[in-house]
Amino acid sequence: MKKVIVIGGGAAGMQAALRLRARGVEPLVVERETETGGKLRGWHVLFPSFTPAGELLSELRRRVRESGIEVLTGATVTAIAPRRVTLSDGRCLACDAVVLATGFTLFDARIKEEYGYGIYDNVVTSADLERMFAQGRVAKADGTAPRRIAFLHCVGSRDEKVCQQHCSRVCCITGVKQAMELRRMFPAADVFNFYMDMRMFGPGYEELYREAQQRCNIHFVRGRISEASPTIDGRLQIKAEDTLTGRPLRMSVDMLVLLVGMRANDDNAALAASAGLARSASGFMAPRDLFLGRVSAPVEGIFYAGTVTAPKTLGETLDEATAAADAAAEYLKA
Numbered sequence: 001m002k003k004v005i006v007i008g009g010g011a012a013g014m015q016a017a018l019r020l021r022a023r024g025v026e027p028l029v030v031e032r033e034t035e036t037g038g039k040l041r042g043w044h045v046l047f048p049s050f051t052p053a054g055e056l057l058s059e060l061r062r063r064v065r066e067s068g069i070e071v072l073t074g075a076t077v078t079a080i081a082p083r084r085v086t087l088s089d090g091r092c093l094a095c096d097a098v099v100l101a102t103g104f105t106l107f108d109a110r111i112k113e114e115y116g117y118g119i120y121d122n123v124v125t126s127a128d129l130e131r132m133f134a135q136g137r138v139a140k141a142d143g144t145a146p147r148r149i150a151f152l153h154c155v156g157s158r159d160e161k162v163c164q165q166h167c168s169r170v171c172c173i174t175g176v177k178q179a180m181e182l183r184r185m186f187p188a189a190d191v192f193n194f195y196m197d198m199r200m201f202g203p204g205y206e207e208l209y210r211e212a213q214q215r216c217n218i219h220f221v222r223g224r225i226s227e228a229s230p231t232i233d234g235r236l237q238i239k240a241e242d243t244l245t246g247r248p249l250r251m252s253v254d255m256l257v258l259l260v261g262m263r264a265n266d267d268n269a270a271l272a273a274s275a276g277l278a279r280s281a282s283g284f285m286a287p288r289d290l291f292l293g294r295v296s297a298p299v300e301g302i303f304y305a306g307t308v309t310a311p312k313t314l315g316e317t318l319d320e321a322t323a324a325a326d327a328a329a330e331y332l333k334a
């Protein structure tokens with residue numbers, strides 16, 4: 001039986017491995033962490049349906065387990081070739097093709113010092129907030145409930161100053177979803193979303209955005225927060241400009257949530273160099289063709305699944321993982 005090494009044991013990697021198995025190919029999943037799941041492990045509920053992320057993760061893991069797919073955890077890949085994968089401990093794993101499903105990295109909000117992440121209390125990222133939701137408790141640093149919360153969109157995305165010019169695609173809808181969850185948790189709280197554009201492109205997104213405004217009374221302000229600073233009474237003062245009215249705006253809030261974007265993994269550069277692969281300006285892997293070869297690398301026998309090539313939603317990621325596995329299976333038949 002032909003063997004394909006799937007690098008990355010997140011949603012894309014698990015889905016690609018399942019599809020390969022269904023196509024009569026033997027997959028081996030290589031995951032650097034001690035368990036599979038990737039970013040799904042830290043997520044509470046998924047947009048736009050509020051489906052618990054744990055349900056999807058458990059189902060993918062169950063299918064992988066019951067399919068008898070081999071998973072090698074705690075293994076870091078340092079180099080790839082169409083028929084060989086090298087690990088950091090020096091081992092070389094032979095195969096007939098490779099599916100790269102290493103995903104993305106969340107933008108480090110500390111780089112945008114003006115927002116005070118890691119410096120001031122009660123400045124959190126969307127990933128931090130998701131963990132708080134998962135733990136069932138959202139609170140300020142002093143343990144009390146926030147009464148006024150601001151979300152800031154596009155942190156580490158669409159920003160030339162931090163070399164991240166791309167749109168991360170999922171943070172607008174994440175901001176809407178999280179704002180609604182906060183209003184459910186704290187019905188008396190005021191919630192503001194500061195955005196540049198609302199990019200509601202997916203199925204059900206526009207409806208959720210409308211519900212957030214009309215039923216949940218969440219305030220959407222077109223404008224960018226320029227800085228946050230602590231106040232004497234333990235709150236945060238934010239400065240912004242409402243770009244619809246042209247007016248500067250100052251507001252005190254109890255919590256500032258930074259909607260951090262997706263950026264390319266740091267190890268893309270080394271993996272690309274090892275196999276002669278190209279990367280886009282943002283550092284994501286460049287596919288063979290944007291229309292007819294989206295899941296194929298320019299090098300024969302290497303395939304891409306999920307956000308290793310660009311920011312994507314989870315649904316798109318799973319679809320693409322299926323397509324990458326199909327492309328690998330067809331390649332092995334030829």
Ligand code: SF4
Pocket residue numbers: 153154155157158166167168169170171172173196197198199259261
């Ligand atoms: S999805 Fe929205 S918040 Fe995210 S980068 Fe694009 S415009 Fe900004």
